[in-house]
Amino acid sequence: xEIFYWPLLDLLMWGFISTYLSTFQGALPKFIGFIIGALxxxxxxxRSQQGLTISFLEDMWSxxxxxxxxxxxxxxxxxxxxxxxxIIKLVFSSGxxxxxxWLLYSYNIFELGIYIVPLAMNLIVMGWAIGIITTxxxxxxxxxxxxxxxxxxxxxxxxxxxxxxxxxxPPLVQTITRFIPSAHVFEGMRYVISTGTFPVEHFIxxxxxxxxxxxxxxxxxxxxxxxxxxxxxxxxxxE
Amino acid sequence: MTRNNTKNxxxxxxxxxxxxxxxxxxxxxxxxxxQNIDFELRRGEILGILGPNGAGKTTTMHMxxxxxxxxxxxxxxxxxxxxxDREEILGRINFSSSYxxxxxxxxVRENLLVFARLYSVKNKKEKIAELLSLFQLESIKNIPIRKxxxxxxxxxxxxxxxxxxxxxxxxxxxxxxxxxxxxDKTKKLLSDKKDRxxxxxxxxxxxxxxxxxLCDRLLFLDHGRIIASGLPEDIIKKFGGENLEEVFLKxxxxxQAQV
Ligand SMILES: Nc1ncnc2c1ncn2[C@@H]1O[C@H](COP(=O)(O)OP(=O)(O)O)[C@@H](O)[C@H]1O
Ligand SMILES: [Mg+2]
Numbered sequence: 071x072e073i074f075y076w077p078l079l080d081l082l083m084w085g086f087i088s089t090y091l092s093t094f095q096g097a098l099p100k101f102i103g104f105i106i107g108a109l110x111x112x113x114x115x116x117r118s119q120q121g122l123t124i125s126f127l128e129d130m131w132s133x134x135x136x137x138x139x140x141x142x143x144x145x146x147x148x149x150x151x152x153x154x155x156x157i158i159k160l161v162f163s164s165g166x167x168x169x170x171x172w173l174l175y176s177y178n179i180f181e182l183g184i185y186i187v188p189l190a191m192n193l194i195v196m197g198w199a200i201g202i203i204t205t206x207x208x209x210x211x212x213x214x215x216x217x218x219x220x221x222x223x224x225x226x227x228x229x230x231x232x233x234x235x236x237x238x239x240p241p242l243v244q245t246i247t248r249f250i251p252s253a254h255v256f257e258g259m260r261y262v263i264s265t266g267t268f269p270v271e272h273f274i275x276x277x278x279x280x281x282x283x284x285x286x287x288x289x290x291x292x293x294x295x296x297x298x299x300x301x302x303x304x305x306x307x308x309e
Numbered sequence: 310m311t312r313n314n315t316k317n318x319x320x321x322x323x324x325x326x327x328x329x330x331x332x333x334x335x336x337x338x339x340x341x342x343x344q345n346i347d348f349e350l351r352r353g354e355i356l357g358i359l360g361p362n363g364a365g366k367t368t369t370m371h372m373x374x375x376x377x378x379x380x381x382x383x384x385x386x387x388x389x390x391x392x393x394d395r396e397e398i399l400g401r402i403n404f405s406s407s408y409x410x411x412x413x414x415x416x417v418r419e420n421l422l423v424f425a426r427l428y429s430v431k432n433k434k435e436k437i438a439e440l441l442s443l444f445q446l447e448s449i450k451n452i453p454i455r456k457x458x459x460x461x462x463x464x465x466x467x468x469x470x471x472x473x474x475x476x477x478x479x480x481x482x483x484x485x486x487x488x489x490x491x492x493d494k495t496k497k498l499l500s501d502k503k504d505r506x507x508x509x510x511x512x513x514x515x516x517x518x519x520x521x522x523l524c525d526r527l528l529f530l531d532h533g534r535i536i537a538s539g540l541p542e543d544i545i546k547k548f549g550g551e552n553l554e555e556v557f558l559k560x561x562x563x564x565q566a567q568v
Contacts, residue, residue, distance in 0.1 A: 131413075132413045300378045302342075305376065
């Protein structure tokens, strides 16, 4: 359900908007292609985060967390299992979206070239980092924090320069975007489109930032896990 | 020399403590759920923790499992330190309770398979088949948890707890949602498990009759303190009464009178 419904809606809405725009100006197909491409790419980040967080929520809702944490599974192994599940879900939902874009708008994201793959992988990892932070907060603050699961990725959207270049942003925001991996990915994507070469610098920035994000996210989760054990509320999580 | 060693070994086996808790304490802010308790669980015995609601039974169990960090005190499980050897300990013990459940969308068998993997069980298929029959779950093995009654889920959860042939079994009110027939069978099964495999069991329950029949030794917990411990009949004698239930009521009412 979550795998197909939302991507489809997103794509339909944006597809229609772009189709509508294209009736105005004939010279826009490149721009439309870009919008759909950006949309698919943003969706990868979003689904990566959602897939991870929802897996955790399912363990919480089914009151299974205690079973897991009294088994020999370590916290790190548990996080890794969430990452794996998020990848599997992502393959389905993104595959679906790419296929739909191709069917509905004859849009083939791979026309952007193989360079898109390493860029997309960075979005997946950033989605993981956000997802791990989200689960850490939910673990600690319970049900009330669940809204975060749905909204936190959008907090990053304006700073990710998904649909517009970083140049048009105010200087202060530009400085912020330097430290957001996804901003480098989307800048890189525009670079690929306009020059046809691989954006080495943006890519390195994104990778380094992502490693830092991921490490901080896991530390944040472990810190919350410890706090929850101290408060003795692991059994109550989800109630 | 060798004979002495063997003798020592046997003695050690007989009185080997698989769990040792010393000065165990947990305070949540002002409220101390468990206050400076000492106890041990011996190999091959069933130790019952009983006490009124809020006595600290669950908190004690969660501290043993590493789900709750003690405020102070020391725990040794199977001679190991839970902080250092968490994974090894958890692989050799197991836990079940009426307040945990299992992933709703997976069937009974799938759930047992997942946990068999988590516990690195050898011969998964045979072990699961054995447990399905033991808990009379064969007819529902392909039904997702979502469609089961709470009593059925409790049985699956108990089956899960036996997957790794645990040396220590921690059970927090496991029979709370079972009907009397199944509860009785479960009790027998645990008793057998102890006799056959030397499994040590720590058990909490509200059901005094059950505790009296099942447990070798009891800890009576109230307001986070042990107020009595020993054989069921000794506790009954100490407080005076016909059976455990009377003792329990006596203590609970005395509490109320004090409040
Ligand atoms: N996570 C917690 N935070 C604050 N107080 C708690 C927490 N867990 C238990 N308590 C309190 O500690 C006492 C013992 O609870 P518990 O161990 O669940 O008792 P029992 O299992 O014997 O009914 C109760 O007064 C309960 O309200
Ligand atoms: Mg309890």
